[in-house]
Amino acid sequence: xxxxxxxxxxxxxxxxxxxxxxxxxxxxxxxxxxxxxxxxxxxxxxxxxxxxxxxxxxxxxxxxxxxxxxxxxxxxxxxxxxxxxxxxxxxxxxxxxxxxxxxxxxxxxxxxxxxxxxxxxxxxxxxxxxxxxxxxxxxxxxxxxxxxxxxxxxxxxx
Amino acid sequence: xxxxxxxxxxxxxxxxxxxxxxxxxxxxxxxxxxxxxxxxxxxxxxxxxxxxxxxxxxxxxxxxxxxxxxxxxxxxxxxxxxxxxxxxxxxxxxxxxxxxxxxxxxxxxxxxxxxxxxxxxxxxxxxxxxxxxxxxxxxxxxxxxxxxxxxxxxxxxxxxxxxxxxxxxxxxxxxxxxxxxxxxxxxxxxxxxxxxxxxxxxxxxxxxxxxxxxxxxxxxxxxxxxxxxxxxxxxxxxxxxxxxxxxxxxxxxxxxxxxxxxxxxxxxxxxxxxxxxxxxxxxxxxxxxxxxxxxxxxxxxxxxxxxxxxxxxxxxxxxxxxxxxxxxxxxxxxxxxxxxxxxxxxxxxxxxxxxxxxxxxxxxxxxxxxxxxxxxxxxxxxxxxxxxxxxxxxxxxxxxxxxxxxxxxxxxxxxxxxxxxxxxxxxxxxxxxxxxxxxxxxxxxxxxxxxxxxxxxxxxxxxxxxxxxxxxxxxxxxxxxxxxxxxxxxxxxxxxxxxxxxxxxxxxxxxxxxxxxxxxxxxxxxxxxxxxxxxxxxxxxxxxxxxxxxxxxxxxxxxxxxxxxxxxxxxxxxxxxxxxxxxxxxxxxxxxxxxxxxxxxxxxxxxxxxxxxxxxxxxxxxxxxxxxxxxxxxxxxxxxxxxxxxxxxxxxxxxxxxxxxxxxxxxxxxxxxxxxxxxxxxxxxxxxxxxxxxxxxxxxxxxxxxxxxxxxxxxxxxxxxxxxxxxxxxxxxxxxxxxxxxxxxxxxxxxxxxxxxxxxxxxxxxxxxxxxxxxxxxxxxx
Numbered sequence: 006x007x008x009x010x011x012x013x014x015x016x017x018x019x020x021x022x023x024x025x026x027x028x029x030x031x032x033x034x035x036x037x038x039x040x041x042x043x044x045x046x047x048x049x050x051x052x053x054x055x056x057x058x059x060x061x062x063x064x065x066x067x068x069x070x071x072x073x074x075x076x077x078x079x080x081x082x083x084x085x086x087x088x089x090x091x092x093x094x095x096x097x098x099x100x101x102x103x104x105x106x107x108x109x110x111x112x113x114x115x116x117x118x119x120x121x122x123x124x125x126x127x128x129x130x131x132x133x134x135x136x137x138x139x140x141x142x143x144x145x146x147x148x149x150x151x152x153x154x155x156x157x158x159x160x161x162x163x
Numbered sequence: 164x165x166x167x168x169x170x171x172x173x174x175x176x177x178x179x180x181x182x183x184x185x186x187x188x189x190x191x192x193x194x195x196x197x198x199x200x201x202x203x204x205x206x207x208x209x210x211x212x213x214x215x216x217x218x219x220x221x222x223x224x225x226x227x228x229x230x231x232x233x234x235x236x237x238x239x240x241x242x243x244x245x246x247x248x249x250x251x252x253x254x255x256x257x258x259x260x261x262x263x264x265x266x267x268x269x270x271x272x273x274x275x276x277x278x279x280x281x282x283x284x285x286x287x288x289x290x291x292x293x294x295x296x297x298x299x300x301x302x303x304x305x306x307x308x309x310x311x312x313x314x315x316x317x318x319x320x321x322x323x324x325x326x327x328x329x330x331x332x333x334x335x336x337x338x339x340x341x342x343x344x345x346x347x348x349x350x351x352x353x354x355x356x357x358x359x360x361x362x363x364x365x366x367x368x369x370x371x372x373x374x375x376x377x378x379x380x381x382x383x384x385x386x387x388x389x390x391x392x393x394x395x396x397x398x399x400x401x402x403x404x405x406x407x408x409x410x411x412x413x414x415x416x417x418x419x420x421x422x423x424x425x426x427x428x429x430x431x432x433x434x435x436x437x438x439x440x441x442x443x444x445x446x447x448x449x450x451x452x453x454x455x456x457x458x459x460x461x462x463x464x465x466x467x468x469x470x471x472x473x474x475x476x477x478x479x480x481x482x483x484x485x486x487x488x489x490x491x492x493x494x495x496x497x498x499x500x501x502x503x504x505x506x507x508x509x510x511x512x513x514x515x516x517x518x519x520x521x522x523x524x525x526x527x528x529x530x531x532x533x534x535x536x537x538x539x540x541x542x543x544x545x546x547x548x549x550x551x552x553x554x555x556x557x558x559x560x561x562x563x564x565x566x567x568x569x570x571x572x573x574x575x576x577x578x579x580x581x582x583x584x585x586x587x588x589x590x591x592x593x594x595x596x597x598x599x600x601x602x603x604x605x606x607x608x609x610x611x612x613x614x615x616x617x618x619x620x621x622x623x624x625x626x627x628x629x630x631x632x633x634x635x636x637x638x639x640x641x642x643x644x645x646x647x648x649x650x651x652x653x654x655x656x657x658x659x660x661x662x663x664x665x666x667x668x669x670x671x672x673x674x675x676x677x678x679x680x681x682x683x684x685x686x687x688x689x690x691x692x693x694x695x696x697x698x699x700x701x702x703x704x705x706x707x708x709x710x711x712x713x714x715x716x717x718x719x720x721x722x723x724x725x726x727x728x729x730x731x732x733x734x735x736x737x738x739x740x741x742x743x744x745x746x747x748x749x750x751x752x753x754x755x756x757x758x759x760x761x762x763x764x765x766x767x768x769x770x771x772x773x774x775x776x777x778x779x780x781x782x783x784x785x786x787x788x789x790x791x792x793x794x795x796x797x798x799x800x801x802x803x804x805x806x807x808x809x810x811x812x813x814x815x816x817x818x819x820x821x822x823x824x825x826x827x828x829x830x831x832x833x834x835x836x837x838x839x840x841x842x843x844x845x846x847x848x849x850x851x852x853x854x855x856x857x858x859x860x861x862x863x864x865x866x867x868x869x870x871x872x873x874x875x876x877x878x879x880x881x882x883x884x885x886x887x888x889x890x891x892x893x894x895x896x897x898x899x900x901x902x903x904x905x906x907x908x909x910x911x912x913x914x915x916x917x918x919x920x921x922x923x924x925x926x927x928x929x930x931x932x933x934x935x936x937x938x939x940x941x942x943x944x945x
Contacts, residue, residue: 038194039187041420043370044452048862051370079187088182096181099827102835103667104184105371105420111185134871137862139368139421140667141831142838143870144878 009072013037014081022068028054029063032078039079039108043137050136053109053116054078060116062135079108082115091115091153098149102140110136114150124154170748171680172824172890178672179691180418180665190418192374192390196447200376201230201276203438203448204283206290207458208265208272211299211527211855212312215263215292220273223286228278231441232286235261238437239406242319246495246532247393247400247427249642249703253585255328255335255494257320260404260433265294266314266492267527268856269457276438276446299527299855302943303466303489306333306524314492314525324585326498335494336523338502342577348481348516352472354556355481360467360545361921361941362904364849367462367534368867371420372455375431377438378445380413385436388415392426392666393704394694404433405440412436413697422666423839424533427706428460428495456860460532461849463488463500463523466943467545475557477567482509483518486542490523491530497523499584500531503538506588508546510576510791511634512568517578527855533706535836536900539635540843547631547905548920551912561909562606565632572596572883584707589640591788595883595893598632598793601817604879605630608815609797617916623805626812627914630797631905636789637885637894638709643785645714646700649678649721650779651729652690653770655749655762657682661693662702663714668896669828670710674718676824677889681722682729683746684762700781708894711824713786715889721782728778732765735774790885792893794818796837796902800910802917807930809911810874811841816899817879822891829895830878836899837876842868844903848923 010019022031029052032040040063043051047065054063055077083089088096091111101107110133117124117132124132129150138146184190220232238260246254261271273290277283298312305311315330322328327337349355375389385407391397394414402409419426431448438446450459470483486504490497501521509517523531534540554564570576575592582588606612614628648660659678665671675689682688693699702714726746733751734741737758745754752759760768769778799813816833823829846866850859859865884891908919917932921941932939 033193034198036189038189041191041371042193042449043372043420044862046452046861046863049370049452083186085182085186088186092182092185095185096177099175099178099181099831101178101181101184102669102828102831103369103371103419103421104180105191105369105667107185108187111187130870130873134869137368137370137867137869138835139370139423139839139867140835142834142836142876143868143873144834144838144876145827145831147870147873 007069009069011071011073012075014077024069026068027064028066028068028071031068032063037078037080041105041108050113051106051109053112053136055112055116058116058120060113079111082111089115091150094149094153095146098145100141100145100149106136106138110146118154122155126151129154169680169890171676171686173822173826175827176686178669178828179675180671184418191371191420192376192388192417193449195388195417196376197445200445200447201278201442202280202283203274203276203434203446204280204287205274206272206287207269209268210265210294210296211268212297213265213294214297215265215272216295217293218273219291222289223275226282226286226289228282229275229286230444231276231438232273233261233434233437234273235263241404241406243400243404244495245428245430245493247396247429247704250399251323253324253498254496255320255322257315258493260437267529268854270492274434276442301526301528301855303487303524304943306526314527326585333525334522335490335525336498336501338521340505340519340581342581343516345481345483345516345518349470349472352480353475354553355472356549356552356556357470358549359920360469360548361943362465362541362544363922364464365462365843365847366456367423367425369421369423369425372450372452373426373430373459374449375435376445376447377435379439379443384411384413385439386413386415387432387436388417389432390419390426391416392422392664392706394664394696395662395701396704397429397432398696400429401432401436405436416664416694419666422705423535424537424706425459426666427533427704430459452862453860456865457529457857460495461529462534462540463490463531465504465541467541469545469549471549471553473553473557477557477559477564479512479514479568481516482514484509484542484545485520487522487524488531489526489528491526491528493530494523494525495530495532497531500538502582502584504542506578506582507539507635508542510570510578511632513570519582535897537897540901543631543633543901544904548908551909562602562611562630566599566602569598569632570596584639584642589787595790595821595885596793597819597881597883598795600881601793601795601819604881605795605797605815605817608877608879609799609813614913617913620914623803625802625804625914626799627802627910628797628799629906629909629913630795631902631909633794633796633898633901634791635708635894635898636791637712638786638789639707640786640789643703643707643709643713644783645702645717646781646783647714647717647721648700648781649725650777651725651766653763653766655766656688656690659689659691660699661714662699663710664694664702664705666705668832669825670705673711673824673828674715677715677718678722680890681719682726684749688749708897711892712888712894713784715892716786717782717784719889720784721780724780724782725778729762729765732769732778733760736760736765736768788887790887790893792818792820792895792898794898794902796906798903798906798910800907800914802911802914802929804915804933807926807933809845809924809929811907813875814841815877816902817881818895818898819881819883820895821883821885821888821893823880823882824890824892826880829880832895833878833899834876836897837903838868840900840903842866843922844907845923
């Protein structure tokens with residue numbers, strides 16, 4: 006057992022971990038079950054969390070690797086009384102079918118839009134391509150995320 | 164067109180669980196796992212076909228933290244099927260919790276329950292097994308040969324309904340049907356074709372793999388929480404497999420992370436229940452992705468032979484379809500999937516002389532099961548490819564050839580009666596069919612008019628357009644039953660308790676819309692609970708495109724009864740007759756507007772004031788028809804003739820699902836099914852080594868489409884009104900997956916003259932076909 010400290014959803018937290026424990030296991034055994042396990046090999050994106058501003062797969066990250074980092078999970082993004090605009094847009098677009106990929110989609114899209122609020126459709130498609138969804142065919146997910154990207158403005162004008 | 168104006172049905176409302184799922188609230192089996200649950204891991208067979216001559220688990224059992232080890236020597240040996248179907252099941256009984264024989268690489272050998280995954284995995288390594296390795300058989304043709312290794316040589320294996328079953332010849336199912344005189348129809352034709360096709364292995368790939376857990380409650384009952392499409396079949400089959408009463412089991416289905424048919428099987432639940440009994444602790448078992456590919460279920464690969472005769476005027480004189488599936492190591496859904504290859508495509512075009520021969524054959528590969536499309540995906544590829552080939556032979560535009568022949572409202576087909584699901588079907592006339600409008604709308608969207616034959620195309624990159632027409636069904640008539648309970652609360656809200664199983668499709672929302680529409684209230688007044696075998700009435704579960712059409716009728720019926728009760732209490736309170744009353748937006752009012760009472764006042768009155776009773780009721784429904792949804796699909800592709808790479812540029816799916824109860828969710832069903840169909844056609848395939856081990860069971864080597872691969876997608880809902888359905892609805896969930904294989908194959912042919920008869924349509928296959936002048940013979944994959 007080893008102790009690590011990192012910022013989790015805005016709070017500095019200390020956890021005792023196994024040396025070979027993955028971040029997803031650490032999160033899920035601490036009731037942060039919004040981070041989903043779809044493949045455990047970093048290939049489906051269901052476990053995406055945001056680490057220091059970048060979307061990463063929690064299933065292929067060892068817990069010890071997040072020492073001193075800032076981690077944001079779906080639980081820190083929104084709630085019923087204050088959903089993130091991406092969550093509202095996905096829900097309203099009909100982009101949530103089984104919903105198992107949705108938290109990962111939210112985290113991956115949020116990481117992009119936090120950095121690039123005006124991301125283009127092409128950038129969004131490229132950025133989300135590590136997140137698998139088997140229900141929607143991605144059509145309505147993209148609709149929702151594109152809608153959340155502020156319309157291309159100053160840079161593109163004239 | 165919709166014949167009525169609706170206030171809740173057919174409206175773009177938010178799916179009722181969408182926000183909680185987007186927020187990541189604990190919803191799925193894995194989110195509900197107790198902290199003290201033991202973890203189960205399974206030792207899989209390294210051999211495709213072998214007998215276990217000895218097994219020694221003593222070292223594993225002695226390891227600290229190991230709480231139980233199960234294997235064939237210490238569990239009941241009760242033959243059953245893993246197929247979650249009606250009773251008695253049309254699938255053969257050929258499976259045991261554990262057997263002394265293994266039949267595919269990955270088959271169950273022994274299960275460990277331990278305090279942690281790490282301990283469980285270490286314990287698996289400590290189990291000593293000796294095998295007598297037997298000759299395996301992988302291909303359909305090989306399994307059917309005289310003297311082939313017999314996969315189910317155990318005496319218990321049997322069919323439980325009167326259908327052909329010959330385990331000594333590896334034949335899990337057979338159906339043979341003729342309408343008219345097929346040979347005569349072929350003789351009457353001006354042109355005939357006779358072509359083979361092969362549909363390859365694929366997996367549903369729900370993003371949540373199979374996962375189940377179980378514990379004993381204080382009354383010693385087994386509580387199973389599981390990701391299932393069939394909670395009631397699950398309860399029945401687990402009781403059977405453990406040899407315990409149904410009464411002792413409760414199955415709870417929380418949210419499901421995708422199913423697509425894969426979870427219409429009892430795959431984990433028998434073991435978690437047994438382990439809970441053995442350890443008296445909560446136990447949890449979740450498949451790895453690799454186990455999901457290998458040990459869950461797959462689409463049945465099928466070898467097909469399609470024969471067709473037609474006259475030059477476009478009349479189809481004969482159709483013959485031979486479909487033989489590789490059902491793998493068990494016969495789950497083998498008979499019914501192959502039956503549907505016939506029954507869900509052969510009625511599509513009018514023809515007097517039809518022959519259908521369906522078979523399911525055991526091999527030592529992963530087992531087929533229910534998979535969206537359920538046999539129709541396979542036959543649509545053969546039939547719709549052949550329609551294009553015949554159209555070319557008789558010199559007719561393929562759209563025109565289809566339009567001349569397809570079934571229409573008012574028509575019937577002898578196939579409906581001749582072929583059911585493992586038994587005779589049910590006569591039905593088509594009462595809602597907007598296929599002609601689907602074809603028209605789709606053709607316009609894809610630009611069919613500018614389509615030219617491949618012979619007029621030159622250059623490295625060649626565009627092509629192809630189409631396919633499709634039908635499916637809506638529930639299994641005279642067999643499947645759905646039921647719903649509805650009760651009113653004192654604030655005017657309602658509990659809708661259903662066995663119907665939302666597997667992510669949004670059926671909870673759709674069914675709540677039907678209830679709200681009938682009751683005259685808002686969607687957010689309906690609290691949905693599905694499904695729980697202790698709490699909700701029976702429903703066969705989510706399969707056969709049944710939930711909206713079948714369970715929807717049960718919901719509509721119970722809502723009608725409850726509406727009557729509400730009106731009666733309202734009449735008592737307002738001292739008038741029911742006939743003077745109407746309902747709007749949760750308020751009962753006199754038609755002249757003079758007086759009103761709210762739902763809340765009515766519920767409070769019925770609970771506390773006078774003639775007290777619980778406003779509420781229960782309804783059950785079976786259906787007598789299975790009205791098909793129809794669709795026309797169009798693909799616009801580009802082939803790079805230098806590399807053979809094909810790219811789908813645009814895909815148009817026009818579908819008639821009757822009244823779309825929730826248009827956005829109906830579109831979502833089409834889009835998801837089409838995307839699944841596109842990557843099945845282009846990239847998804849199982850690779851096996853010569854010993855029968857799958858070598859690409861992960862999302863890196865088994866390619867699903869992502870956002871970067873997405874073509875332009877256009878979905879067109881063409882409403883009809885199916886008078887037997889709730890508010891005019893038919894099904895929509897499955898049909899969309901059947902189009903991409905044939906539509907893309909036809910588009911590739913139209914682009915470059917290459918005819919592909921087996922998927923996936925890889926660059927290599929297209930390039931080699933181009934080099935060979937248009938076609939290469941295919942081999943049955945394994």
